[in-house]
Amino acid sequence: NEINGEGLVAAGVIRRVKDGVRLLGTGEIKGKLNLVVWSASAGAVKAIEAAGGTIVQQRIAAEAKAAARLEKRNAAKGKAPPAKAPRGDANKISARTTRTAARSAK
Template sequence: MKLNELRNKPGAVKARKRVGRGIGSGTGKTAGRGVKGQKSRSGVSINGFEGGQMPIYRRLPKRGFNNIFAKSFNAVSLGRIQAAVDAGKLDASAVVNVETLMAAGVIRRAKDGVRILSDGELKAKLSFDVAGASKAAIEKIEKAGGSIKLPEAAAE
């Protein structure tokens, strides 16, 4: 196969509709826009317009806010970490932190840190250095003989 022989599959590319090209085309004269009125003219942008009545997005009260200081954590379960250890992707003797979890393919990107959740069982004795962990996760880690290092006021 050569570059000049490459083609799309039949029906993959549809020709654009050429409007306003005579009555025989089916979209001639008014070009499918109907007759008269604001929407038949060019430059129309009336999304949310209710004919002069106060629009619903202005009638309803504003609610809530977006916290610009909120942190976004990667939630990782103990079962997922144990699966990575069993698969040989995560070294049990190394400290489990953001870098090692990314290298093992457990998480995709760092965000604001990792938070450990207690889903699943942990059999390996691991040392954690993470941004947060649930109480149940901390209990399971210590029960398995591991240790966990958290920043101040991160454990809930």
């Protein structure tokens, strides 16, 4: 007894499954549910499991498979895995900051 995106479309709950189904943790669960969704919030997972249900998050599995494929391909080519770029560079000044400083100096 599994609920997934295709079942929700067939029931008329959603129009399409193009971007997946994200389950959010609002409301309450009164019965046991077995869900297959693209992703779910931590609160939703906790509520489903507390009611005795199960939840399968497909996005996590899909991302893990994609990462494994990329790692395997890079290993075959002799490349190191790509390093994550730092989020912000403390030494970098944006053009907007420069314009704002120039206006303030006038």
